[in-house]
Structures are given as structure tokens and as C-alpha cells.
Amino acid sequence: MNKMHALLMKIREINTRYRTPRIEMSSAVRGALLVLRLYLIGLVLLMVYGFVLIVTRG
Amino acid sequence: MNFFARLYYWSRKAWKAVALYLVIAGPGLVVMVADNDAGGITTYAATGAKYGYHLIWFLLLLIPVAYYVQEMTVRLGAVTKRGHAEAIFDGFGAFWGWFSLLDLMIVDWLTLVTEFVGMTAALAIFGMPPWATVIAVIVLMTVIVLNGRYWTFEKLALLFCALNLVYIPGAFLVHPSMKAVLHDGLIPNFAGGFNGQMFFFLMANIGTTIAPWMLFFQQSAVVDKGMQEKDIPWGRFDTLLGSVITVVVAIFIVIVTGTVLPGINIDSAAQASQQLMGTDRWVGTFLAIGLFDAGLLGAICISLASSWAFGEIFGWAHSLNTKIREAPWFYATYLLMLCTAGAIVLIPKAPLVLITLFVQVVAVTLLPAALVFLILLLNDEATMGDRRNTLVQNLIGGGIVVSIIVLSTLYGITVLFPGYFQ
Numbered sequence: 001m002n003k004m005h006a007l008l009m010k011i012r013e014i015n016t017r018y019r020t021p022r023i024e025m026s027s028a029v030r031g032a033l034l035v036l037r038l039y040l041i042g043l044v045l046l047m048v049y050g051f052v053l054i055v056t057r058g
Numbered sequence: 059m060n061f062f063a064r065l066y067y068w069s070r071k072a073w074k075a076v077a078l079y080l081v082i083a084g085p086g087l088v089v090m091v092a093d094n095d096a097g098g099i100t101t102y103a104a105t106g107a108k109y110g111y112h113l114i115w116f117l118l119l120l121i122p123v124a125y126y127v128q129e130m131t132v133r134l135g136a137v138t139k140r141g142h143a144e145a146i147f148d149g150f151g152a153f154w155g156w157f158s159l160l161d162l163m164i165v166d167w168l169t170l171v172t173e174f175v176g177m178t179a180a181l182a183i184f185g186m187p188p189w190a191t192v193i194a195v196i197v198l199m200t201v202i203v204l205n206g207r208y209w210t211f212e213k214l215a216l217l218f219c220a221l222n223l224v225y226i227p228g229a230f231l232v233h234p235s236m237k238a239v240l241h242d243g244l245i246p247n248f249a250g251g252f253n254g255q256m257f258f259f260l261m262a263n264i265g266t267t268i269a270p271w272m273l274f275f276q277q278s279a280v281v282d283k284g285m286q287e288k289d290i291p292w293g294r295f296d297t298l299l300g301s302v303i304t305v306v307v308a309i310f311i312v313i314v315t316g317t318v319l320p321g322i323n324i325d326s327a328a329q330a331s332q333q334l335m336g337t338d339r340w341v342g343t344f345l346a347i348g349l350f351d352a353g354l355l356g357a358i359c360i361s362l363a364s365s366w367a368f369g370e371i372f373g374w375a376h377s378l379n380t381k382i383r384e385a386p387w388f389y390a391t392y393l394l395m396l397c398t399a400g401a402i403v404l405i406p407k408a409p410l411v412l413i414t415l416f417v418q419v420v421a422v423t424l425l426p427a428a429l430v431f432l433i434l435l436l437n438d439e440a441t442m443g444d445r446r447n448t449l450v451q452n453l454i455g456g457g458i459v460v461s462i463i464v465l466s467t468l469y470g471i472t473v474l475f476p477g478y479f480q
Contacts (some may be wrong), residue, residue, distance in 0.1 A: 019152060048420075
């Protein structure tokens with residue numbers, strides 16, 4: 001329990017340390033990056049779906 | 059006399075250059091050859107068997123792609139003295155940092171599973187049961203990393219890299235037609251049509267040549283090795299040499315299976331080895347030994363990439379130059395990755411070969427996000443100064459990102475609409 005607490009504290013400390021990004025990005029760039037990430041995750045999910053199809057069809 | 063004096067002078071100069079390179083050599087060569095891992099060998103073997111020599115031209119295109127991507131990590135590491143994970147957290151903040159770290163963890167762990175798939179399959183050909191292979195590999199990899207010095211690890215890794223060249227004599231043993239190799243292989247074509255299966259193989263081949271873990275590994279290795287800005291030219295040469303070797307080895311694997319098993323749908327490199335044993339015992343044995351070596355080298359590098367990334371962010375000691383008591387979490391992460399990935403391989407009836415091919419495709423699909431961050435970091439004038447990307451480097455990097463996104467999208471379309479590109 002103590003170790004878990006220490007880990008959570010460490011994560012909080014990391015979040016505080018890196019709260020402000022050093023490289024300034026406009027909100028348009030940030031939005032584009034988020035859209036790209038979500039799009040790629042969507043593609044990966046599609047591939048997982050394809051994988052499941054192949055496995056279940058034998 | 060003058061001639062001999064000049065010859066002596068030039069030979070001394072050349073020897074000094076080689077000696078200097080041998081000191082700097084390592085991260086680029088190791089990461090590129092390690093990329094020809096068990097999944098890579100399987101992908102190349104399957105590509106050769108399915109398309110013969112017809113995709114060799116595509117593999118050649120991957121030399122500059124791999125070089126330009128990995129060269130950026132050399133500059134970033136040498137200039138900032140920071141690993142890739144730390145550079146992302148620092149440059150883009152905690153949100154994107156955790157996102158990237160999570161990506162890396164998932165893809166690394168999946169890739170590690172494929173290394174164990176390859177290693178167990180390779181040694182199964184020689185009669186070794188999978189559980190024994192898993193235990194032996196974990197013990198061997200622990201010993202390699204625990205010896206306490208980056209230099210020793212790197213030289214051992216370079217030895218494994220040399221073993222990767224076993225495919226070259228293997229290709230000569232099957233007596234391929236050079237005319238057919240040059241004719242079919244060097245003229246760009248899409249044999250079998252521009253369809254979902256072709257997209258899958260193209261993506262899998264890209265995924266075996268550049269992968270997210272390589273960015274993290276090479277940058278961290280550059281930092282751990284202590285490379286300075288003045289070493290960047292040698293780091294570039296190291297990376298270029300590695301890119302050429304990795305693709306040359308890939309081409310020789312394609313030639314082996316393209317010559318002996320043309321038109322056959324093989325599921326794995328191990329299956330290819332077994333079939334090749336029937337044709338030529340030595341070639342089959344070479345393929346199996348190379349598969350094990352590739353899996354081992356890949357597994358070491360991938361586990362290290364993850365441990366380095368975690369160490370950088372959590373502030374744990376994270377160098378191979380530290381002892382286990384000085385960096386317990388670094389080594390614990392390394393071992394945890396190894397043991398859990400090894401355990402997956404022992405699950406009965408798991409579709410291991412299919413997992414191997416899909417992991418390559420998933421890795422390449424997630425790559426553009428990592429590449430975009432890399433390019434943005436390389437354009438940060440405040441940290442990179444004169445070493446920041448030029449316009450040409452940005453155009454090449456951007457072109458690679460767009461090409462991968464287009465190819466992933468085309469493959470995604472074929473998953474949803476299987477008949478669309480028939």
C-alpha cells in the first residue's frame with residue numbers, strides 16, 4: 001500500500017515537473033496532434049478488429 | 059620511396075579512422091541490426107515466399123527512410139544529453155509524455171512477445187521445448203545486462219549483429235538466378251496487385267525497418283554511451299552503415315525464400331527453416347540460427363528501450379554502467395518485461411505467428427505520432443541551435459510520416475471493405 005502511494009506521489013511529482021511544455025504550440029497544432037493520435041488509435045483498433053476476425057474464422 | 063611514404067601515411071590515417079569509428083560505433087549499428095528481429099525475419103521470409111524477388115526495390119527504399127529517421131535521434135541525444143522519453147515530457151508536457159510512454163510500453167511489450175515467439179520456434183527446430191528456451195533466454199539476457207557496463211553490453215550486441223549476417227552465405231547456397239533477382243527486384247512493381255494483402259506486407263516491411271522503440275533506444279544509447287556533439291558525424295556514419303546492413307540482410311532473406319519457396323504462403327520463419335531443411339540442411343539451419351539470434355538481440359534492445367524510458371521519467375538511476383543495487387527499478391522493469399512476454403509464448407494454442415505479423419503492422423501505424431514529435435523536437439532552435447533540422451530534412455521526415463499514414467489508411471479501408479481494391 002505504501003509502495004502504491006509512493007508511486008502515485010511520484011506520478012504527481014512528474015506531472016507537476018512537466019506541467020508547462022517548453023516548446024510552445026498553438027492550439028491549432030495541439031488540436032492537430034490530438035486528432036492525429038486519435039486517428040491512429042482508431043486505425044489500430046480497426047486492425048485489432050481485423051485480427052479478431054481472422055482468428056475467429058480460423 | 060615517396061610512394062611508400064605516402065602509402066604508409068594514408069594507411070596510418072585510415073587505421074586511425076577505423077579505430078576511432080570502433081570506439082564510437084554501436085548505437086546506430088546495434089539498433090538497426092536489432093531491428094531485423096524475429097518479427098522482421100518472419101516478415102522478410104514471408105515476403106520472399108509470397109512475392110518472390112518483386113519487393114526488393116521497396117526494401118532498398120527503406121535504407122534512406124531508416125537512416126533519416128534514426129539520424130535525428132543521434133543529433134537529439136548528442137545535443138540534449140537526454141533520452142527520448144525525457145525529451146518528449148520536457149518539450150510537450152506531461153499529457154503527451156504519458157501518451158508516448160504508454161504507446162511505447164504497449165508496442166515494446168507486444169514486440170517482445172514476438173521475439174520470444176521467434177526464439178522458441180527457432181530452437182524447437184533443434185528439439186528444445188519452449189519452456190526451456192524461455193528460461194534459458196531470460197537467464198542469458200539477465201547475465202548480459204547485469205555485467206555492469208554499457209561498453210560490454212554493446213560489444214556483445216555487436217557480436218550478435220555479426221551473427222545476423224548468416225543469411226548472406228545462406229542465400230548463395232540456394233543458387234538464385236542473379237538475372238531474375240536484378241530484373242524482378244530492382245524494377246518497381248506490385249506483383250499480385252495493389253490490394254489489401256500488398257498493403258499489409260508493405261506496412262509489415264516498414265514496421266520491421268523503423269519502429270517506435272528504435273527512436274527511444276538509439277537516443278538513450280547515445281546518451282548512455284556519452285556521445286558528444288563532435289561525435290555526430292561518426293554517429294551518422296554508424297547509423298548509415300546499420301541502415302545498409304539491415305536492408306542487405308533483409309534482401310538476402312527475401313532471396314532465400316524467394317528462390318526456394320516461391321509462391322508458398324509461409325506462416326513463420328521457423329516454418330520456412332523447416333521447409334528449407336528438406337531442400338538444403340545448411341540453409342535451413344542458417345535460417346533457424348539467424349532467427350534465434352535476431353530474437354535475442356531484438357529482445358535485449360527492446361527491454362532496454364523501455365527500461366531507459368521509465369528510468370528517465372521516474373528519475374531512477376537508468377544506466378547500464380550502474381550496478382543492480384544502484385538502479386534496482388531499472389533492472390526490475392527490464393526483468394518484468396522479459397518474464398511477462400516470455401510467459402505469453404507458453405500459453406497453449408495462442409496464434410503466435412499471426413500476432414507476430416500484426417504487431418509489426420500496429421507498430422508502424424503508431425509510428426507517425428512518434429515521428430511528428432521527433433521532427434518538432436529537432437526544429438526547436440532553443441535546444442538544437444545549429445543542429446536543428448534543415449528544410450530538406452523536414453521535407454523528408456514529413457514525407458515519411460504522410461506515406462505511412464496513407465498506407466495505414468489504405469490498409470484500414472481493406473479491413474472494413476475487403477473487396478475495395480480487388
